[in-house]
Structures are given as C-alpha cells and as structure tokens.
Amino acid sequence: MNRRDFLKYAALSAPYQQLLLRQFLTREAPLLLAPFFPALALAQGGTSVTELKHWSTPDYTRLSIAVSEEARFEYHKLPGRLYLDIFGARIAPGVKDLSVGDGLLKSVRIAQYNASTVRVVLDLDSIKESKVFTFSDPFRIIVDIKGERRQEISATKEVIETAKPEPVAEKAKKPKERFKAGRIRRIVVDPGHGGHDPGAVSPTGTREKDIVLQVGLKLAEKIREELGIDTVMTRSTDVFIELQERTAIANRVGADLFVSVHANASLNRNANGIETYYLNLAKTEKAAQLAAKENGTSLEKVSMLQAVLFDLMANYKLNDSAHLADEVQKSLHKKALTAYPGVKNLGVKQGPFYVLVGATMPSILVETAFVSNERDEQKLKEPEYQDVTAEGIMLGLKGYISSLNKA
Ligand SMILES: [Zn+2]
Incomplete structure (x- = not known):
C-alpha cells in the first residue's frame, strides 16, 4: 500500500476499512510474505488441487479438477478460452498440464497464479455451451464443454485418460434363439x-459392493447370452470408480x-423390497435421503445438486x-416373487443420483433389496437369488x- 492508497483507505468508513484489511491479510499478505515464510503459504493453503482428468464423449468433453477439500472458485469465459480461479489453494506435487486435442478441448494448463490462487485455463477448439458444477466427497469441480468437434472422437488417442479399470468389452455370443435387439447395440x-x-453395510457385515458385483457379473452374462447384446461393465472386480466416471464410460x-x-439400506430395519430409480428432482424426502447416501454426500449437497440438475438434464432421456425403469421394476419384482415370496414392490421412483448425471442414454439405478433388512440380506447373499435378480433385470x-x- 503506498501513501495515496493509504489516504484513500483512511477516508473510508470503519467497516469498509476492516473489509479491505481482511482482504489484504488474506490475499496480498501471504503473497508478499510467502518468499520469506514458505510455511505461511502452506498453512494458508492447506487446500490443494490434487488431480486433473478429462473424458471425451461424442457429445461433450468433461474436465474434473479434484481439490482436497471444498474451495471457493470463480469461473470466466473468454473467446477460445475458459479459466477458473480456485482460491486458498496450492497445486499438489505432480499435477501437470493436460494435452487433450479431441476437437473440443485443446489443452488444460494449471498454474499457481499467486500464493493462494490456482488458475486452471482451458484452451478450446470449439464451444457452444459450458456447464460448471461441483461434486463433493471428494470435492471436485466439473467443467462440461459442448461444441462442434473438428475431428472424429475415434481419432483421439487415450480418450479416457486415467480410467483405472479398462471397461471389459466382450463380444456378444450368439443367442440361443435370436432376439431382435433392434437399435440397442450395447x-x-x-x-x-x-x-x-x-x-x-449390514449389521452382520454384508457389503453392498460385493453383492452388486455378483449380480452385475451375472446380469452382463445374461444380456450377452440371452439377448445377444454387447455388454460393457464399469467394473468387473473390486475396484473403486468415481461416480462421474461411470456415465462417462457409458457415453x-x-x-x-x-x-x-x-442394494438399499435404511435405519428402519423393517424397510424391505425392490425399487428402481431414474434421474430427476427428488419428489420425496426419502428419495433425497437415498440419493444422499448413494452419492456419498449430505442432504444439503443434494439440494445444491437439485438446483443445477435442471440444466444438467438437458440431454437426459427422461421419458x-x-x-426403462418401469419395465425393469415390473420384471424384477415378478421374477423375485418366484424365489422370495412376499418380496415388496416399492415401485419406480425419481431421485438426483450423481451416477446418472451426464448419461446421454436411457439410464436407471436399481435398488435390488435392503441389506439393512435381515430377510432381504439373507436372500441377496444367496448366489441363486443373485441369479434370479440378474434374470429379472435382464x-x-x-x-x-x-x-x-413394436413402436
Ligand atoms: Zn449403492
């Protein structure tokens, strides 16, 4: 602050002085002092940008910026360029620029703009619209870019840059009786x-991830064998995949x-039965609660997601x-009844599930049973009933x- 600035400052009202002082202390001071006290900068920005990732789909390119904790950020659009400033953050070691070149996004550059601000710049080939939203736990800033691609997506190498498990695409076997798959190819x-x-996780330790993997593997096999349709699994082993990566793989x-x-869970251990969801604003408190659980986030975050969901759903095949949810729910319940008398039909519902956000094809989430309910859990643990469940969904x-x- 020079003398003239100081005179201006002195003329301001006290609350405004305080505000400026606070701004100076948080924004400017660390920058000025950082070279002398590196620890100060670190203490100031305990938050760090830990990863940049991108996915290219035929319709859009998605960039995910992982941040170690929730951070304030600003987003700016310029011709041929977008940039984000993430405040109170440092770049974690090893995080580097991305070279994309998929016809929409040329590259992503990341730099420590000042001691406590990380700037991420997206250089674009084409843009029609962009969406910025966040995912939580872990906190990520997502940028989706739509535009006219200058090249075929198939011409790009390494489309999913850091997808850990390679999607297991297997050639469909010849079905016993040829089922007319029509335009559904995969x-x-x-x-x-x-x-x-x-x-x-049930009180006795049954884990949802193990049961749904078994059901999923059986389901994929049945789709190939009975319907003769190509199947890709987002995971076929016990690995973690981020929610936004799952629909990105599908796209x-x-x-x-x-x-x-x-598989569902409820604090009410009597809750039981089968239900199927599609993506929409939660119509009930229960649906919002389930979405919070499946999203791995709080109810408050779900209401934030609801606020941006309307925009995000522009490409979602709602009807x-x-x-699809209707057909699957009906068949699954009917089939389940043959092996599990009295199993409840909880019907088709709507909810804001992260895992369905960004899907450009009809997409659903099936809650096969409640692991929190003793009877449901016992059933779902049996390989025979897992098979019945997969059969019902198929x-x-x-x-x-x-x-x-027919239509
Ligand atoms: Zn789940």
Whole structure:
C-alpha cells in the first residue's frame, strides 16, 4: 500500500476499512510474505488441487479438477478460452498440464497464479455451451464443454485418460434363439461402489459392493447370452470408480442403455423390497435421503445438486428412462416373487443420483433389496437369488427393447 492508497483507505468508513484489511491479510499478505515464510503459504493453503482428468464423449468433453477439500472458485469465459480461479489453494506435487486435442478441448494448463490462487485455463477448439458444477466427497469441480468437434472422437488417442479399470468389452455370443435387439447395440452394467467404498453395510457385515458385483457379473452374462447384446461393465472386480466416471464410460463406448445395480439400506430395519430409480428432482424426502447416501454426500449437497440438475438434464432421456425403469421394476419384482415370496414392490421412483448425471442414454439405478433388512440380506447373499435378480433385470431390459421394436 503506498501513501495515496493509504489516504484513500483512511477516508473510508470503519467497516469498509476492516473489509479491505481482511482482504489484504488474506490475499496480498501471504503473497508478499510467502518468499520469506514458505510455511505461511502452506498453512494458508492447506487446500490443494490434487488431480486433473478429462473424458471425451461424442457429445461433450468433461474436465474434473479434484481439490482436497471444498474451495471457493470463480469461473470466466473468454473467446477460445475458459479459466477458473480456485482460491486458498496450492497445486499438489505432480499435477501437470493436460494435452487433450479431441476437437473440443485443446489443452488444460494449471498454474499457481499467486500464493493462494490456482488458475486452471482451458484452451478450446470449439464451444457452444459450458456447464460448471461441483461434486463433493471428494470435492471436485466439473467443467462440461459442448461444441462442434473438428475431428472424429475415434481419432483421439487415450480418450479416457486415467480410467483405472479398462471397461471389459466382450463380444456378444450368439443367442440361443435370436432376439431382435433392434437399435440397442450395447448396454453398460454398473455395479455400484467398490474398492474403498463398500456401499451399504449390514449389521452382520454384508457389503453392498460385493453383492452388486455378483449380480452385475451375472446380469452382463445374461444380456450377452440371452439377448445377444454387447455388454460393457464399469467394473468387473473390486475396484473403486468415481461416480462421474461411470456415465462417462457409458457415453464413451456409445452405450444405448445404462443400468446401475445397487442394494438399499435404511435405519428402519423393517424397510424391505425392490425399487428402481431414474434421474430427476427428488419428489420425496426419502428419495433425497437415498440419493444422499448413494452419492456419498449430505442432504444439503443434494439440494445444491437439485438446483443445477435442471440444466444438467438437458440431454437426459427422461421419458425413455422412466419407461426403462418401469419395465425393469415390473420384471424384477415378478421374477423375485418366484424365489422370495412376499418380496415388496416399492415401485419406480425419481431421485438426483450423481451416477446418472451426464448419461446421454436411457439410464436407471436399481435398488435390488435392503441389506439393512435381515430377510432381504439373507436372500441377496444367496448366489441363486443373485441369479434370479440378474434374470429379472435382464427380462426387464428385454421387455423394454421389445416395446421399442413394436413402436
Ligand atoms: Zn449403492
């Protein structure tokens, strides 16, 4: 602050002086003092930007900026460029620029703009619209860019740059009786959770991630064998995959349907039965609570997501997803009844599930049973009942595809 600035400062009202002083102390002072006290800068920015990742899909390019904790940021658009300033943050060691070149996004540059601000610059080839939103736990800033691609997406190398598990694409076997798959060529099966995320855990230690992987593997096999449709699994082993990566995989492989398989949990141990969700604003408190649980976040965050969901849903196949949910719920419940008398049909519901956000094909989330309910849990642990569950979901997909062929 020079003398003239000081005179201006002295003329201001006390609260405004305080505000400026606070701004100086938090923004300027660390910058000025950082060279002398490196520890101060570190203490100031305990928050760090830990990872940059991107996915290219036929419709959009997504950038994910992982931050070690929730951080304040600003977002600016310029011709051919977008940039974000993340405040109170440092770049973690090893985080580097990305070279993308997928016809939409040329590259992403990251720099320590000042002692406590990280700037991320996206150089663009083309842009029609962009969306910026956040995911929490871990906190990530997501930027979706839409525009006219100058090149075919297939021409880009390494489309999913850091996808840990390679999607297991297997050639469909010849079905016994040829089922007319029509325009449905590929289905993505997404067993929920995995790795360090166990999903719901029952009082006796049954983990959602293990059960849904078994059901998912059986389901993929049935789709290939019975329907003769190519299947890609988001995970076929016990690994963790971030929620936004799951639909990105589905978009990338050009999936026509997306099915996420889960098992429910409730504090009310009597709660039991089967329900199927599609993406929409939560219509009930219960749906919002379940979404919070599956999203791994708080109810408050869910209401924040609801606020941006309307925009994000521009490409979501709402009616088709509702129709798909209907067919799967109906078939799954009918099939489950043959092996589990009295199993409850909780019906089709709507909720703001992260895992369905960004899907460009009809997509649903199936809650196969409640691991928190003793009877449901016992059933779901049996390999025979897992098979019945997979069969029920497959029959629902078959019903949906058949109805498309008739239309
Ligand atoms: Zn789940």
